[in-house]
Amino acid sequence: MPRGERKRMMLQVRALRRRVASSLAEMTTANAFRKRLINIGHLMVGNFGAGVIAFFAVAIAARGLGVEKFGVLALVSTFIQAIERFVSFQTWQPIIRFGAGLKEQGRHDDLNAVVKFGFLLDLAAAITGFAIAAGLALFGAERFGWPSEVRNSLLLYSGALLFLITGSPTGVMRLAGRFREIAYFQVIAMTVRCALCAIALAAGAGLFVYVAIWAGTHVLGAILLMATGFRQLGRIGCADFMKSSLNDMSQRFPKIWRFAALANLSLSIRSSAQQLDTLIVGALAGAGGAGLYHIAKRIAKFAQQAGQQVQAVVFPDIARMWARGDIDSFQKDVARTEGLLLLMCGLGAGATFLLADPVISLFAGDKYADAGDMLKVQIIAVAALLAGSVARAALLCMGKELTVFWLSVASTAIFFTTAVYFIPRAGAIGGNYAHAIAGVFIVAALWIAYKAALRSIPSPGFRPGAPSAGLDDGF
Structure with a gap:
């Protein structure tokens, strides 16, 4: 065979091999x-079911307590x-961010250390939260003129904070791929809440009983998550995680403390608006306006939680892709998930505009009819948060947690500025206007930051390497 012909055949074979490898990779990604x-x-x-059942619980409580008590x-x-x-x-974030690559590499000692790190942070947060809530209830009641009923209700509910060690078991379950259980825990808790609210309504119970129901079912959901999450430890090789050493965490996992601290600060800042x-x-x-506003937010909350859960499903996978340097698959997954989110946003917003008024009037009563308009505005804010959730997850994988933090600061500042302007002028719905404006800002800013981060990748062969590696943050 002539030398030139042989060379052409070798080139064709190589091209065929590349196409086959590309097709297999595409099939794997598609699967x-x-x-x-x-x-x-x-x-x-699970989220929709829990949201519907929770709405019934809220409607029953609203009927049983009246506008002011509710x-x-x-x-x-x-x-x-x-x-x-x-x-x-939010310890599930560092557990996934740093643990996803460790699990693939079989580095179980390091993975145990990351899980223990998250668990101890959860425990410290639970104790601190209880101390703050109980302290404010005991010592703030007189200062702020709260009646004894409110003080006692706060003391009761503050006890629930001791049981909310949920971040680390959530991270473990997500690493183990146990999403089904996460989906239906809240359905169980909300079903129990709804049943107890119906009993309380029939018995003519007062405010303290409804607070006990809210607190108890909050604890129930947390206990179900903790029990199932810790049973999954063996599945990811972390059955003895408490025996692992936390020495030299900063050297073993560069920026893990910064990541955890910024996760806390970002959540605190975002939650100050939420x-x-x-x-x-x-x-x-x-209080009456707050009750109407709460109903609109509570109905919209299930869509907001849906965005958080989509991020939770995507985060472990794209974290693994980023850790092994598979930038092409990383970008494709982010784009596909964003398309799915946009479809969900459109369908959800359309359904809300059609059904908000009749549903609220039917289940909560005509005295809560104004909540329908609030819900229509709130769904715009929720859709924006939902659309931005995958970009937020991608930026965290890329080591851009400081960028996410500062964007959260800016969005929250926009919310408070517009809320203080709109609420005195438009009433309770002004809070919904403020959320919508801040939501549109954050989704645009997150996607601009994500595209900028992609452009800053040094070269097509760039490999982040270790799970803790990432691009230099621009802030």
Whole structure:
């Protein structure tokens, strides 16, 4: 065979091999994406079911307590949830961010250390949250003129914070791929809440009983998650994680403390808008306005949680892709998931605009009819948060947590500025306007930052290397 012909054949064989390898990689990515869709489906069904059942519980409580008392319940639950968010380190994020690559590499000692690191942060956050909430209830009641009923309700609900060690078991379950269980825990908790609310309504119970129901079912959901999460430790090779050493964590996992601290600060800042908004509405528009506002937010919350859960499904996979330097698959997965999120946003917003008024009037009563308009505005903010969730996850994988933090600061500042302007002029719905404006800003800013981060990748052969590696942060 002539030398030139042989060379052409070798080139053709190499080209064929590249095409086959590319096709296999595409099939693997497609299969992984289909599996992810199944996991997202479980989370969506569970989240939707929990949201519907929770709405019935809220509607029953609203009927049983009336506008003013229900507003107090909303303020108490918001107060406790705000403290929970402020002290939480979102430890599932560092567990996945640093642990996804370790699990693939079989580095079980290091993975054990990361899980222990997350668990101890969870434990410290739970104790700190309880101390803050109980202290404010005991010593702030007189200073702020809270009645004894409110003080006792806060003390009762603050005890729930001791059980909310949920970040590390959530991270373990996500590394183990156990999304189905996560999806349906809240369905169980909300079903119990709804049943107990129906009993309380029939018995003519007062505010304290409904607070006990809210706190108890909050604890129930956390216990189910913890029990199942810690049973999965053996599946990822972390059955003896408490025996691992945390020495030299900063050297073994560069920037892990910064990542955990920024996860806490970012959540605290975002939550100040998501939790303190009801308190601001209560201060500027009264407890009745806070009750209406809470109903609109509670209905929209299931869509917001859906965005968080989509991020939770995507995060482990794209973290692994980034850790092994598979930038092409990383970008494709982010783009595919964003397309899915945009479809969900469109369908959800359309359904809300059509059904908000009749659903609220039917289940909560005509006295809560104004919550329909609030819900229509709030769904715009929720859709924006949902659309930005995958870009947030991608930036965290790329080591751009400081960028995410500063964008959260800017978005929250926009929310508070616009809320203080709109609520005195438009009433409780002004809080929804502020959320919508801040939401549109954050989704645009996250995607601009993500595209900029992609452009800053040094070369086509760039490999982040270790799980803790990433691009230099621009801030």
